[in-house]
Amino acid sequence: MSNTRILVVAADEGLRAEPCRALTAAGYEPVPAASVETACEAVAAGPVGLALVHGTSVGDWRRLRRRPGAPPVVVMEAGADVPRAVRAIRYGAVDFLSAPDDPAAVLSIVRRHAVPAGGDGLVASDERTRAVLDLARRVASKPVTVLLNGESGTGKEVFARYLHTHSERADGPFVAVNCAAIPENMLEALLFGYEKGAFTGATRSHAGKFEQASGGTLLLDEISEIDAGLQAKLLRVLQEREVERLCGSHPVPVDTRVVATTNRDLREAVASGAFREDLYYRLCVFPIQLPPLRERRDDVLPLAEGFLRRLGDGGATLSPAARRRLLDHDWPGNVRELENVIQRALILADGEHVDADDLHFEMAPMAAPQAEEAGEASLDDSLRDSEHRLILDTLRQTNGSRKNTADRLGISVRTLRYKIARMRDNGVAVPDSSGMQAQTG
Known part of the structure; x- marks a missing residue:
């Protein structure tokens, strides 16, 4: 937090003193300003995380709020009544501080509303998020593999970028690969690279993502969607710290830090045979769970x-x-x-x-059907179960090949992966390709 600048705007130096002392003690960088004009100049000079403004002493503070790049504004006034606070919020303040001389109150409101410096896109106002951020900060400088686990949309890639920018590799590349969005027959070439002539259309040699991220960080997003064959090759890269391009004649050393993410419980995937146990332990050197x-x-x-x-x-x-x-x-x-x-x-x-x-939210899931809707609900359930059986039967016929299964069903591999993920979320056991090969052997 030490590089987060906080504006303290008040005409009287005495009104600025206590908030500035509290901010300095907590590791922030207070920027005192005696007027709105001076505050606007401070915003123009560099990013500011929050502005604490003594509204009655500096005039129309809304000019600061309307300035491009302006930070959130908290109006402070000792002992102010509720109508003043309500009016300040209606005018655009994000909050109201009635005890600017109380260091604890100042820090609480700053932690709640300050935008962190550095462009990380991270907001850590909640105590649980700050605890996760502290873990990320402590592990960022260590050369270990990190596994970020959390529901979809919790900000796993944002935390992965935070790990990179706060590590000794910050000057190196940050390369992200969405493992769920790339067909399995392309993912291997994308990750490990290929030599000229390795396949139709390979008119020149190409470095894979591991090589491109050498000296920096490689994000393997949704690692749980990698198929069994590629899991074994990924394990070797993590163990040996070298890759072999498709049709390559010699291994290529790589100095790449791996951060992996998943929205599934990989321990359950290991128990069901869908994910290699040895790869899980290679990835889960330092696990971080992101709360929803x-x-x-x-x-x-x-x-x-x-x-x-x-x-x-x-x-x-x-x-x-x-x-x-x-x-x-x-x-x-x-x-x-x-x-x-x-x-x-x-x-x-x-x-x-x-x-x-x-404010318009996503449509809520439909409520449990009433008696008169039971027939329709049963039809929906039957159709869903039929789709699940069709996918499972086709997977068995193709020995678990996602590509061949998608071709037979007339859908894209990405759509198939999505349907399989939904099936697993609903408790349907979907074996990986190695498990199905063992069943048919």
Whole structure:
């Protein structure tokens, strides 16, 4: 936090003194300013995480809020009444501080609303997120493989980039590969590279992602979707620290730090035979579990305000009713869903204020069917079960080959992977290709 600049704006030096002392002691960089004009100059000079503004002593602080690149504003005024606080929030402040002389109150509100410096895209206002961020900070400088586990949309790639930018490899490349989005017959060539003539269309040699990330960090996103054959080759690369290109004649040493992510429980995948146990332990040197957004409520509003600034023109604010509605939602889609909600709200909002009516959430899952709907529900269940059986039967016929199964079903490999993931989420056991080969052998 030491590189996060916090503006403290008050005409009287005495009003600035206590907040500045509290911020310095906590490792922030306070930037005192006696006027809104001076505060605007500070914003123009470099990123500012938050502005603490004594509203009654500096005049119209809304000019700072409307400035491009302006930070969130917290209005502070000792002993102010509720109407003043409500008015400040209606004018665009993200919060109101009625005890600016209380160091604990100052730090609490700064941790809740300050935008971290460095462009990491990380918001860590909630205590649980700060605990995870502390783990990430401590392991970032260590040359170990990290496994980030969390629901879809919790920000695993953001944390992976944080690990990279806070490591000794920060000046090296950061290369990300989405293992679930790439057909298995292409993923091997993409990861390990290939020599000229290795396959039709390989008109020149090409370095794989491991080589491209040498000296830096390679993110293997959704590692659980890699098929069994490629898991064995990946294990060898992690053990030997070298890759062999397709049709290559000699191994190529690589100095690459691997960060892997998954939204599945890999221990269950190991137990079911879908994931190699030895590869799991190679990846899970330092596991970090990312909590879902519903378990870190204090991050919701800072994230929403960050999306308002990034997706809008910087001047939009959330009404008190909109804030309450955001806090009341369970966020099954996590941060990604929140970003979508804010983007829709900016389109629908009338003027600079986003109200509760502008917030449109994803459609909730349908409630349990009533008696008169039981026949329709049974039909839906039957169709879903038939699809599951068809996929499983085709996988068995093709010895687990995702590509051949997708071809026979007339769908893309990506669609097949999605359906298999949904089947597993519903408790359907889907063996990997090696398990099916063993059954047919």
